[in-house]
Amino acid sequence: MSKTKLSNREAEETEQWAELVLPWLSPPTLAAAAATSRSLRCVAAAVTSRRAADAARGLELHPIPFLNPTPDSCPYAYFLYCRFPFLLRPPSSQPWGGGPGMPVFDPSSLAPVTSASAGLGNASGCRCADCSVEAGCPCSGSLDVQRTGMSLVSECGEECSCGLGCLNRTTQRGIRVRLKIVRDVKKGWGLHADQILRKGEFICEYAGSAWNLFGAGMVPQWTVSTENWRKGLTSLHFQDEESILSGLFLTRIGTGRTNLVPVSNLFHLLNLSTCERTAYSGEFVKIKEARRRLRAYDELASAGDFSHALLVVREHLPSGKTCMRINIDATNIGNVARFINHSCDGGNLLVVLVRNSGSILPRLCFFAAKDISEAEELTFSYGNTCARPNSLPCFCGKDACGGFLPSEDT
Numbered sequence: 001m002s003k004t005k006l007s008n009r010e011a012e013e014t015e016q017w018a019e020l021v022l023p024w025l026s027p028p029t030l031a032a033a034a035a036t037s038r039s040l041r042c043v044a045a046a047v048t049s050r051r052a053a054d055a056a057r058g059l060e061l062h063p064i065p066f067l068n069p070t071p072d073s074c075p076y077a078y079f080l081y082c083r084f085p086f087l088l089r090p091p092s093s094q095p096w097g098g099g100p101g102m103p104v105f106d107p108s109s110l111a112p113v114t115s116a117s118a119g120l121g122n123a124s125g126c127r128c129a130d131c132s133v134e135a136g137c138p139c140s141g142s143l144d145v146q147r148t149g150m151s152l153v154s155e156c157g158e159e160c161s162c163g164l165g166c167l168n169r170t171t172q173r174g175i176r177v178r179l180k181i182v183r184d185v186k187k188g189w190g191l192h193a194d195q196i197l198r199k200g201e202f203i204c205e206y207a208g209s210a211w212n213l214f215g216a217g218m219v220p221q222w223t224v225s226t227e228n229w230r231k232g233l234t235s236l237h238f239q240d241e242e243s244i245l246s247g248l249f250l251t252r253i254g255t256g257r258t259n260l261v262p263v264s265n266l267f268h269l270l271n272l273s274t275c276e277r278t279a280y281s282g283e284f285v286k287i288k289e290a291r292r293r294l295r296a297y298d299e300l301a302s303a304g305d306f307s308h309a310l311l312v313v314r315e316h317l318p319s320g321k322t323c324m325r326i327n328i329d330a331t332n333i334g335n336v337a338r339f340i341n342h343s344c345d346g347g348n349l350l351v352v353l354v355r356n357s358g359s360i361l362p363r364l365c366f367f368a369a370k371d372i373s374e375a376e377e378l379t380f381s382y383g384n385t386c387a388r389p390n391s392l393p394c395f396c397g398k399d400a401c402g403g404f405l406p407s408e409d410t
């Protein structure tokens with residue numbers, strides 16, 4: 001488009017139009033629009049500063065700003081924001097930096113999948129007045145898995161009669177603490193505290209897309225008849241070469257309704273003495289797409305300034321064997337957890353797998369592993385360091401640094 005001189009009225013109309021359209025554009029398209037006229041340049045500058053002022057697009061309690069003290073003048077990182085992980089096909093654009101009157105992105109449309117919504121039978125929920133372990137709520141409890149160092153916590157879910165105000169839903173209310181995203185010359189963007197954080201405080205979860213990992217028709221329509229259930233063992237099996245083994249067990253918890261839960265939760269429930277019987281094994285998570293993406297991301301990263309945020313989470317049996325692998329990709333759509341950098345000393349965040357009652361997938365959540373001072377960078381360990389041909393250098397700066405970032409063996 002060539003530059004043209006607009007009358008005052010035309011300029012005003014162009015700005016009104018631009019206020020509606022520009023917030024939806026990706027950075028390169030926004031820059032191209034800004035280059036066409038003074039009016040568009042003004043609106044684009046305003047959009048850029050709103051983007052830099054809040055990575056969360058107004059969807060969290062407090063704004064989460066980008067700060068760049070480095071010589072590069074990159075004002076923000078572009079991605080679509082979702083507060084929770086989701087399995088649906090993500091939207092391709094989002095009104096980030098929109099002014100008043102802009103259509104509002106509906107984060108509830110990306111609610112985490114539950115066993116009921118995935119056709120996996122009834123999900124059970126509690127009907128407690130007090131959802132605490134002490135009061136015997138079947139959804140409450142936690143378990144440390146020794147071999148993996150990862151803790152498991154269960155919370156009330158969609159089928160429970162309690163609401164979001166329930167004390168056993170700590171991780172379901174979004175980010176409540178003040179955070180900021182700060183650029184580092186070597187590591188790129190990183191998530192920092194913007195207030196003192198107390199040990200044990202919930203920080204955020206790792207939200208991103210898992211939708212592509214259940215290809216069309218891959219979410220199994222498993223049903224088990226009540227008769228079979230009464231008889232005891234009902235074992236359905238389903239396998240294809242793109243899947244990995246995952247254990248799912250039927251359990252009956254407090255309410256007497258059938259519930260489908262992964263193996264780790266089964267042990268969790270057993271510990272709480274609420275499981276009556278078990279009977280299931282199957283497999284359902286597709287990893288081919290995750291592998292394809294990891295290879296593509298590695299190539300982009302080795303070619304230049306690119307960071308991906310595809311996280312592979314493994315749930316383990318007490319034996320240490322992996323029983324479920326979940327791939328959460330926050331590279332294009334996710335929340336601010338995508339900015340958490342790796343630290344070889346384990347960092348200051350505790351990684352906890354949280355399962356909402358009735359939900360198929362556990363959610364990966366971060367809690368403060370110790371008291372954290374204001375402005376301290378938030379980090380965790382991405383995994384064991386083991387140099388591979390595609391390993392990137394690590395700049396965590398810790399004495400324990402192994403020199404390389406942990407990478408998934410694709």
Ligand SMILES: C[S@@+](CC[C@H](N)C(=O)[O-])C[C@H]1O[C@@H](n2cnc3c(N)ncnc32)[C@H](O)[C@@H]1O
Nearest residue numbers: 187188189307309338339340341342394395396
């Ligand atoms: C989940 S992202 C973290 C946010 C990222 N720094 C950014 O700018 O978007 C993971 C990427 O961050 C970078 N990174 C994370 N921790 C690092 C570290 N300790 N040293 C060097 N780079 C790191 C690597 O490029 C890695 O692939």
